[in-house]
Amino acid sequence: QQQVKQSPQSLIVQKGGISIINCAYENTAFDYFPWYQQFPGKGPALLIAIRPDVSEKKEGRFTISFNKSAKQFSLHIMDSQPGDSATYFCAATPSGSARQLTFGSGTQLTVLP
């Protein structure tokens, strides 16, 4: 059972445009929601993360919007650049003693020059 559902699977955006990736979760015990960025041939790297006590977090061109009642969160990339082309994973982890990350299925983002 996939606990974190991510869409779209792939996304093509023009340079300067806004990229939006959505995730939905089922487990109400999740209390930490990071986004990871993965370039080809590399391991994932933390991009930005949010906790459910805030509805939005912004770091530079990257913003997470969080809707606790709908159990949804999304990543917005403003002014998308070709260098942003990568695979993006949302993830979630529950409170508890062994807080493992559950990843979404990933979104392949291509930003056209």
Next chain:
Amino acid sequence: DTAVSQTPKYLVTQMGNDKSIKCEQNLGHDTMYWYKQDSKKFLKIMFSYNNKELIINETVPNRFSPKSPDKAHLNLHINSLELGDSAVYFCASSQDASSGNEQFFGPGTRLTVL
């Protein structure tokens, strides 16, 4: 000065063989992980160790056995390799097992079973 390193980067082997992947982190972290990324890029945790103690063991065939000689190392040994084991395996580490701690991933080991 690589934070999380894995060896080898590529591993090509025949079905039925036994192989190991090594992982080392120099971040002073207490918790280490093994993830499997399949051909569709889906990432799934396999194991997690905290201070050399196993804390997460997902539904993984017992042909996979992690070993943590010290908290800076977490190796993965795979017995009787099968075609379905072909994937990219990532090692990661975090300061501890608490929620909210960034996980630092290694560069991955691409395993191909022929």
